[in-house]
Amino acid sequence: MSTPPTMPRLKGYRFPREIVAYAVWVYHRFAPSTADVQDLLAERGVTVSRETVRKWVNRFGCHFANCIKRDRPPAADKWHLDEAVIPINGRKYWLWRAVDANGDVLDILVQPQRNANAARRFLKRLIARFGEPRVVVTDRLRSYFKPIRELAPNADHRAHKGLNNRIEGSHRPTRRREKVMGRFESPRQAQRFLTAHDQANTIFRPRRYRISAISYRHARADAFDLWNTYAAEMAAREPGG
Known part of the structure; x- marks a missing residue:
């Protein structure tokens, strides 16, 4: 996953939004701890603390969840x-x-x-x-x-x-x-986390047994494009790494 290099840096944040968006995606798409995300970023040459990852997830998880809710197709009745x-x-x-x-x-x-x-x-x-x-x-x-x-x-x-x-x-x-x-x-932490976790799964976990391999790859590419678009809409309200 990558975001366009021309994206403006988040005001008050040391790291580009590409890295922040990637950390939030990994945390909600898979099942890692903040320490696991820290190690994945370290392997890519990005040194951050677990606390910084936690702040990113708490701050921007709701942003991505709200964007997914906003753009999702109408729900079945x-x-x-x-x-x-x-x-x-x-x-x-x-x-x-x-x-x-x-x-x-x-x-x-x-x-x-x-x-x-x-x-x-x-x-x-x-x-x-x-x-x-x-x-x-x-x-x-x-x-x-x-x-x-x-x-x-x-x-x-x-x-x-x-x-x-x-x-x-x-x-x-x-x-x-x-x-x-x-x-x-x-309860607040559970509500905040599960809201973002469920919405991320909505776009990144299509029912693979119902679609062909080609359709799945297209759906995954569309999901990455959406995530990058939502990363471009991120707005900093408070410094966090």
Whole structure:
């Protein structure tokens, strides 16, 4: 991955945006620690600290996620909703996630509860952005029933454990990241990281088993072009390496 050398340097940053964008991409595309990213950059002759990598990821991960959300095609009108427990500082939190019929993550929300109020809050976010769905697929958690009837009265709500395998599989990258990161530090950090991680996977992990090798290479090249375009839109708000 490379960005055009004519890109202006980020104000207040020692390193060119090509390096910053590469570090953020590696961190969210694969499953490395900040130390791993530090070593990858060192192999390329770039000496930075783990703390600098962490600041880059925290500062610009949301930028790339917002750009991907902005430019993504319209979501399918069939949604799969699910929730998974994530322990943070010895306390249970719930990661609410929605994917569409294509398997693309629509949104995530980390909340301390797994009840009707939490389901309503998450569904409101989705409908405000994507409109009312045609079909909503969930497991049999009763907390979904009333919010869906209230907020999406015209939607076909299908509550069945076996129908929600698509979204259950979308939790696996989160579990892998948890192991690498040694758990999340706070709900805010989990929300910030997982938002960027899921959106990066949306463009860099097309379903390879559904497309030919040539189509996959084209999709990957398009994803790199998008990332470079988003790197050109990066704006510095605070110094960070």
